[in-house]
Amino acid sequence: MTVAVAHQVTSASNQIALEVAAREAAQRGVDLAVLHVVEALDLDVEEAYRQGLAEEVEKALAVAEAPGLSWQLHLGVGEDQVASKVLELAAAAGASILVIGARRRSPVGKFLLGSITQTLILEAEVPVLVVKPAP
Numbered sequence: 001m002t003v004a005v006a007h008q009v010t011s012a013s014n015q016i017a018l019e020v021a022a023r024e025a026a027q028r029g030v031d032l033a034v035l036h037v038v039e040a041l042d043l044d045v046e047e048a049y050r051q052g053l054a055e056e057v058e059k060a061l062a063v064a065e066a067p068g069l070s071w072q073l074h075l076g077v078g079e080d081q082v083a084s085k086v087l088e089l090a091a092a093a094g095a096s097i098l099v100i101g102a103r104r105r106s107p108v109g110k111f112l113l114g115s116i117t118q119t120l121i122l123e124a125e126v127p128v129l130v131v132k133p134a135p
Contacts, residue, residue: 004033004074004095006086006120007053012133013101018057020131021099022064025071032057032071033093035086039079046075083119090126099129 005021008014018034025032034057036049050073061067074093078085090098102117121128 001028001030001096002033002094003028003030003097003099004035004090004093005099006090006101007034007036008101011101011103013103013131015056015060015101016133017099017101017131018060019064020129022057022061022066022069022071024097024099024129026064026066026069028096030096032069033090033095034071034073035076035089035093036073037076037078037082037085037089039077041075041077049073049075083116083123086116086120087124090124095126097127097129098124099131102130102132104132 003021003025005017006014007018022032034053036053038049053073057071061069061071072093074089076085076089098120100117100120117130121130
């Protein structure tokens with residue numbers, strides 16, 4: 001069993017999701033799987049992502065008071081199908097729960113752009129914990 005967290009580098013809500021997922025994994029005594037979807041991937045880019053994200057994950061583990069927690073980075077390529085790629089990575093990681101960050105969007109933004117969060121909530125085969133930044 002694993003706690004999986006969908007991660008996006010530039011989002012404040014996803015940093016909070018990372019911290020909450022780390023706490024959840026520590027409480028359950030299981031590993032943390034950090035799921036990150038990119039547009040394209042080659043070996044050089046993969047190593048750069050791994051190095052860049054490692055520092056961010058370690059900071060989140062410290063905030064969550066779980067500095068020794070075992071975690072793995074799962075990278076996927078899915079430019080247009082981010083939600084389905086996240087779900088695929090979560091299943092491959094053996095996730096028992098998926099933690100995601102959410103941000104506030106206008107009704108027009110939801111209508112025009114769709115919602116990865118909504119797709120994850122509706123299509124996930126495991127429970128989904130949605131977190132958001134404080135107002």
